[in-house]
Amino acid sequence: MWSIFKGDAASAAAVAEETEEKQELADHANTAFGGGETFIHGEITRLGKDAVDALHARFQQDIQDAVTPFLPAECGDDLRQAAKDYAIALVRTRQKLNKKNLQPAIESGAASLKDKTKEMLHELDSLTAELQKQLEGKTAGSGYDSYHYKENEALQAQKEATMQATKEKIEALFDGSERVYFKLSDYSSSPLEPYVLEFLESKGYAMQDYAAGYAVDTRKNTVKIGKILKDNPALLKAFTEDPYRSADNLTVVMTRSYEDLARASYGRGWQSCRSGSYSAVSNAISEIDTGVIAAYLISDKDPDIHNPLGRINLKPYDEIDPAAQQGWLDKTFSKNELKPVLQTIYMSFNPIGLHHPGFVDAVNRFAEEHFNHGKAGEFRLRQGCESYQEFRQRTRLPEDTEEMLKAVNAKYKKHWDGSFTVKGDLVLKGLGLSHLPDLSNVKVEGGIDVSNNKLLTLEGLPQTPVKWLDASFNLLICFKGAPPVVHETFNYQDNAYLQTTYGKPQAKTYKYGNGRRDPSRHGESHECIGPLEKPANFPGFKRT
Secondary structure, eight states, rough: OOOTTTTTTHHHHHHHHHHHHHHHHHHHHHHHHHHHGGOOOEEEEOOHHHHHHHHHHHHHHHHHHGGGGOOOOOOOHHHHHHHHHHHHHHTTOOOOOOOHHHHHHTTTOOHHHHHHHHHHHHOOOOOOHHHHHHHHOOSSSEEEEEOOOOHHOOOHHHHHHHHHHHHHHHHHHHHSSEEEEEOOOOOOOSHHHHHHHHHHHHTTOOOEETTTTEOTTTTTEEEEHHHHHHGHHHHHHHHHHHHHGGEEEEEEEEEEHHHHTTTTTSSSSSOTTTTSHHHHHHHHHHHHHHOEEEEEEEEETTTOOOSSSSEEEEEEEEOTTEEEEOOOOOOOOOOOOOOOOOOOEEEOOEEEOOOHHHHHHHHHHIOOOOOOOOTEEEEEOOOOOOOOSSSEEEOOOSSSSSHHHHHTTTEEEEEETSSSESSSOOTTTHHHHHSSOOTTTTTEESEEEEOSOOOOTTSSSSSOOBSSOOOOSOOOOOOTTSSSSEEEEOOOOTTTTOOOTTTOEEEEEEOOOHHHHHHGOOOOSSSSSOOOTGGGGGOOOOOO
16 A cells, blocks of 8 residues: 555655645635535535546537538548537637537538638637737736836845745646646525525425426426416526526636636626736736636536636735835835745635626635635735725734734623623724624624625624624625624615525614615615515626
8 A cells, every 4th residue: 555655654644744734724714614504615626637638528529519410421621620610619709509500601611611710719819919929028027027116125025035935836736737627516505595485385386406496286296496486587587597506517717827817808708897908918917927816617518718607816915014014106114124925815806707606605715725724914915916996905814703803903801701792893894804703702782894895695793683784895695694683774785796685684774785886776674675676776797
């Protein structure tokens, strides 16, 4: 058995120690996010080279299977290859591989197919050309070259050391490649399923398989759930779009490829400020050089990210050194010595495309395990990273409850049993939190403000009554984890991904609606209103 360790007992011990360390990090990531008991729980498992090669081989076989029925009996290699290239171009430009698109094109011959393929790929080829042009002209550097002032030598050395530490971490993760593939396992619960179940039972049906979309009637006949929900358009739409029903066969690709990031929103099923080739390429080069990683959610039938379902960018935030106070246009320094190297954390930006909570949670857990473990404090977005309405500064709170309360300047009393009472309000506003600390042993006499963060649920909050609760401007998909009673107002406005009011607290007043662009969609009620009750007030984001 020792042969797998090259016959070296010391090597065996080293491998065992490394494996144990990786498991500890994974366990910490689960603990930090509440373990397997969290309502939203996604995990990713790295695929080996053989598994990745198999994905690419299957894609090529799928292309071959799609074009073969339309090829003539005696088909030359030129036509066969032209047909395959054309089919791949259809996939790359988000078109269907069907008879309508394939048969007439293939019948037109190899020369015509090549012309059609070139025409279809003109936009993507222009991006590739722009990328090549900018890469040839870019100045080698650390990612801070766009700042034209001469920095203090100690500060510059600190930045370079921090960048180098990040590069080494990323190199170890990618192991010389540009992409790393992971299998997504989604253990999340659907906040919509209880509402669908209630509706089915009111119509005399029982749930058979929520994900597959089947119910049974009193005679045990199988009926499609969508057919039963047709009388409730809002519920039917939500059921059709529920990401928890499409959790199988999904893959996550972590990439540091210039082209993959340049195509972040270029020719995709969504739009952003990077839709032009020049801005797409220039931002991609700057961010990859600075350490940004893009995470794409794809079907396992699309290994080359031709038509991704969604994307999340992981961006580096460097520890704020108290000895170096950075102003907008100038720099002042204290008499204290700078740290030789800063801690770096990786934080997720808002998801683009399909908002799949399990994917978001899995990416956050990945960052926790590989980059953020054991780090607390204030961190600033690294220069060279585009912020685009995101947090330039984010906070990592200590895991210890008392240290966390101190960090947010809460006035509290510690009791003999280890529990705490916060005297007044608890404010965790605007910290950029992707999950809440464990406040299960904390009682808050005032209100709680967790607004302007990146929370998917409210898990972690105290389960005792609070005076008021502000959870506006988050990524909430439901209210799981909210205190059972809010004596005054519960504000959950501008949670664009809200699906249902599942887990809602009892409150005197509810503030609801997504009104960032249209304040008239905001509302106030004595009832808890969600997308199922008033869809027009919750436009959300377009899903692909």
